[in-house]
Amino acid sequence: xxxxxxxxxxxxxxxxxxxxxxxxxxxxxxxxxxxxxxxxxxxxxxxxxxxxxxxxxxxxxxxxxxxxxxxxxxxxxxxxxxxxxxxxxxxxxxxxxxxxxxxxxxxxxxxxxxxxxxxxxxxxxxxxxxxxxxxxxxxxxxxxxxxxxxxxxxxxxxxxxxxxxxxxxxxxxxxxxxxxxxxxxxxxxxxxxxxxxxxxxxxxxxxxxxxxxxxxxxxxxxxxxxxxxxxxxxxxxxxxxxxxxxxxxxxxxxxxxxxxxxxxxxxxxxxxxxxxxxxxxxxxxxxxxxxxxxxxxxxxxxxxxxxxxxxxxxxxxxxxxxxxxxxxxxxxxxxxxxxxxxxxxxxxxxxxxxxxxxxxxxxxxxxxxxxxxxxxxxxxxxxxxxxxxxxxxxxxxxxxxxxxxxxxxxxxxxxxxxxxxxxxxxxxxxxxxxxxxxxxxxxxxxxxxxxxxxxxxxxxxxxxxxxxxxxxxxxxx
Amino acid sequence: xxxxxxxxxxxxxxxxxxxxxxxxxxxxxxxxxxxxxxxxxxxxxxxxxxxxxxxxxxxxxxxxxxxxxxxxxxxxxxxxxxxxxxxxxxxxxxxxxxxxxxxxxxxxxxxxxxxxxxxxxxxxxxxxxxxxxxxxxxxxxxxxxxxxxxxxxxxxxxxxxxxxxxxxxxxxxxxxxxxxxxxxxxxxxxxxxxxxxxxxxxxxxxxxxxxxxxxxxxxxxxxxxxxxxxxxxxxxxxxxxxxxxxxxx
Ligand SMILES: Nc1ncnc2c1ncn2[C@@H]1O[C@H](COP(=O)(O)OP(=O)(O)O)[C@@H](O)[C@H]1O
Ligand SMILES: [Mg+2]
Numbered sequence: 001x002x003x004x005x006x007x008x009x010x011x012x013x014x015x016x017x018x019x020x021x022x023x024x025x026x027x028x029x030x031x032x033x034x035x036x037x038x039x040x041x042x043x044x045x046x047x048x049x050x051x052x053x054x055x056x057x058x059x060x061x062x063x064x065x066x067x068x069x070x071x072x073x074x075x076x077x078x079x080x081x082x083x084x085x086x087x088x089x090x091x092x093x094x095x096x097x098x099x100x101x102x103x104x105x106x107x108x109x110x111x112x113x114x115x116x117x118x119x120x121x122x123x124x125x126x127x128x129x130x131x132x133x134x135x136x137x138x139x140x141x142x143x144x145x146x147x148x149x150x151x152x153x154x155x156x157x158x159x160x161x162x163x164x165x166x167x168x169x170x171x172x173x174x175x176x177x178x179x180x181x182x183x184x185x186x187x188x189x190x191x192x193x194x195x196x197x198x199x200x201x202x203x204x205x206x207x208x209x210x211x212x213x214x215x216x217x218x219x220x221x222x223x224x225x226x227x228x229x230x231x232x233x234x235x236x237x238x239x240x241x242x243x244x245x246x247x248x249x250x251x252x253x254x255x256x257x258x259x260x261x262x263x264x265x266x267x268x269x270x271x272x273x274x275x276x277x278x279x280x281x282x283x284x285x286x287x288x289x290x291x292x293x294x295x296x297x298x299x300x301x302x303x304x305x306x307x308x309x310x311x312x313x314x315x316x317x318x319x320x321x322x323x324x325x326x327x328x329x330x331x332x333x334x335x336x337x338x339x340x341x342x343x344x345x346x347x348x349x350x351x352x353x354x355x356x357x358x359x360x361x362x363x364x365x366x367x368x369x370x371x372x373x374x375x376x377x378x379x380x381x382x383x384x385x386x387x388x389x390x391x392x393x394x395x396x397x398x399x400x401x402x403x404x405x406x407x408x409x410x411x412x413x414x415x416x417x418x419x420x421x422x423x424x425x426x427x428x429x430x431x432x433x434x435x436x437x438x439x440x441x442x443x444x445x446x447x448x449x450x451x452x453x454x455x456x457x458x459x460x461x462x463x464x465x466x467x468x469x470x471x472x473x474x475x476x477x
Numbered sequence: 478x479x480x481x482x483x484x485x486x487x488x489x490x491x492x493x494x495x496x497x498x499x500x501x502x503x504x505x506x507x508x509x510x511x512x513x514x515x516x517x518x519x520x521x522x523x524x525x526x527x528x529x530x531x532x533x534x535x536x537x538x539x540x541x542x543x544x545x546x547x548x549x550x551x552x553x554x555x556x557x558x559x560x561x562x563x564x565x566x567x568x569x570x571x572x573x574x575x576x577x578x579x580x581x582x583x584x585x586x587x588x589x590x591x592x593x594x595x596x597x598x599x600x601x602x603x604x605x606x607x608x609x610x611x612x613x614x615x616x617x618x619x620x621x622x623x624x625x626x627x628x629x630x631x632x633x634x635x636x637x638x639x640x641x642x643x644x645x646x647x648x649x650x651x652x653x654x655x656x657x658x659x660x661x662x663x664x665x666x667x668x669x670x671x672x673x674x675x676x677x678x679x680x681x682x683x684x685x686x687x688x689x690x691x692x693x694x695x696x697x698x699x700x701x702x703x704x705x706x707x708x709x710x711x712x713x714x715x716x717x718x719x720x721x722x723x724x725x726x
Contacts, residue, residue, distance in 0.1 A: 424529075425565045431549040432525050432559050433579035433635065434586070443578070447569025447618065 256291030275334025278306025442469030556642030662687030
């Protein structure tokens with residue numbers, strides 16, 4: 001197990017020095033840089049103004065310090081805020097890829113073609129994913145579904161973007177949201193028309209190669225009345241990035257009787273086993289259940305990043321609207337995660353459910369932070385929260401910070417929390433039946449997280465199960 | 478089948494097995510009786526490879542191989558099965574998936590092909606009937622919310638699925654009513670064969686009315702202090718363990 005740990009620790013030495021073909025602007029952040037970004041992207045003036053306003057707001061803000069995480073604050077003047085989309089390292093064949101990374105991909109069951117695609121190697125097979133993506137797009141277009149990069153949307157569907165951008169996560173919301181608003185260059189846009197049920201999982205996976213994954217990603221997803229969409233973000237394959245700071249903003253709008261299922265698998269580089277390096281993932285995700293009987297459901301499997309700061313939330317404005325949050329967060333080595341949700345009940349008879357499963361190994365720290373707020377207008381609102389923590393080692397930490405604010409006496413709010421240590425007895429029981437330790441931990445952990453994994457779309461769920469096992473390899477102690 | 482020579486084991490500073498000798502031949506059923514705390518479960522755990530116990534002396538040969546050198550999962554794959562005195566619950570893990578993985582590993586080790594889903598289900602049906610285990614239980618999470626009796630029957634069901642060479646039953650009878658006891662015994666008896674051996678650990682002679690042993694041992698303070706036939710169990714029942722304690726002292 002130690003040997004495995006050593007290898008995993010080495011894993012990302014390989015990296016970003018190979019042939020990075022990018023067009024970068026100088027590091028630093030000021031109005032001029034923002035003008036350059038906007039001009040390079042050929043943006044309309046309203047968006048430039050919007051960015052500049054965000055920048056002003058950001059300048060007046062301080063970096064938040066309330067989360068239960070410790071890290072060296074990024075130097076915002078040392079970051080380059082624009083690089084051309086294809087800035088991913090380029091390889092000519094899979095042989096050039098870090099063998100450990102390939103091993104992980106093999107074990108996740110990711111096909112050779114997919115591995116090539118994810119690593120930016122041209123795939124020239126008949127069943128290549130580019131053609132899959134093309135036919136996929138044609139089918140969506142027939143239904144009037146818009147699914148494209150946010151930059152493309154600004155050009156092609158400017159009115160929609162202008163109408164909704166920043167309405168769920170305002171620029172003033174927090175330090176990182178303000179920063180993202182000023183400098184975002186990448187991300188996805190999706191619009192599902194009235195009454196349309198999107199017939200397939202919409203996956204950013206299909207977009208990864210087109211645009212790369214941005215450092216300041218911006219996602220806007222609008223589900224019009226009585227529409228339905230299931231959206232997948234990320235992929236289980238380990239993702240490296242030369243950028244240490246990631247500050248994404250995701251905004252969802254669900255209109256009357258619309259339903260959005262948003263699933264995430266986050267597997268950014270977590271740093272080495274001694275806690276060096278790794279991505280800082282500071283994300284603002286929020287959904288607005290705007291209409292009567294609308295529903296937004298967040299499901300996340302978080303295994304990557306050195307520091308995670310993320311609270312996918314729901315504003316339950318429409319009467320009878322429903323918000324759900326299902327989360328599995330795994331931390332190992334020196335990773336730190338402070339994650340949870342906010343459920344803001346405004347409409348009558350609004351319901352929310354929170355199921356959070358934290359798993360901490362190594363010397364890591366895993367915190368759940370959740371707010372359930374029942375406003376005075378939210379008659380008969382209900383919430384059920386369950387926050388479980390599983391400790392794999394004596395040196396890891398689990399913390400729960402539930403905040404409950406109830407301003408309407410008809411509300412029903414239930415909160416349950418448990419913390420347990422993975423049972424030596426359970427592991428031995430599995431060993432005695434012929435399973436090895438890895439299989440045993442995988443089974444026990446997946447059993448523990450089952451309620452959440454069950455919420456993932458099928459094809460994702462199987463990979464996510466393997467991912468949990470791989471993330472926790474050799475971690476019991 | 479198994480040959481235990483002068484086995485010594487401790488937990489922490491405390492020596493629990495103090496030079497234990499036992500030979501079980503293929504096809505035999507040996508009963509091990511003894512007062513609480515004499516080391517019966519310790520013996521079972523040490524044979525199964527639990528790391529909490531440190532083996533400080535002696536040797537164990539299992540089917541010609543050095544058992545003490547093997548990892549716990551290897552011992553299981555080599556055909557050693559332990560029906561736990563206190564089976565643990567594994568929430569969220571279905572009994573079916575658990576057994577499928579276990580049967581898969583054991584078969585792989587024996588060089589047998591993996592069972593098809595259909596054959597696996599047929600096997601489940603056959604073996605669960607043996608211990609009259611409700612079909613529902615097979616589909617629930619491992620031991621989760623099972624009654625004491627259901628847990629014990631589930632142990633015997635797993636044993637039947639894994640077809641071990643040597644099965645150690647640690648107080649599988651304790652806490653069972655007479656019907657459950659009969660069902661468990663029936664499961665064990667159905668598996669008796671000239672190639673399979675059993676070590677039946679029990680506190681009471683009652684079980685031995687149903688599972689008739691070839692040899693009965695009395696374990697006391699970490700040693701086998703008396704060995705006899707089935708009659709020894711009856712004698713113990715009649716005279717109690719004080720009698721043994723006196724003879725040993
Ligand atoms: N984990 C443990 N830590 C300390 N002492 C133990 C532990 N397990 C067993 N013992 C001690 O070892 C002795 C034998 O226990 P055990 O093997 O369970 O006996 P039996 O199964 O015959 O009742 C007892 O004195 C018991 O208290
Ligand atoms: Mg015992």
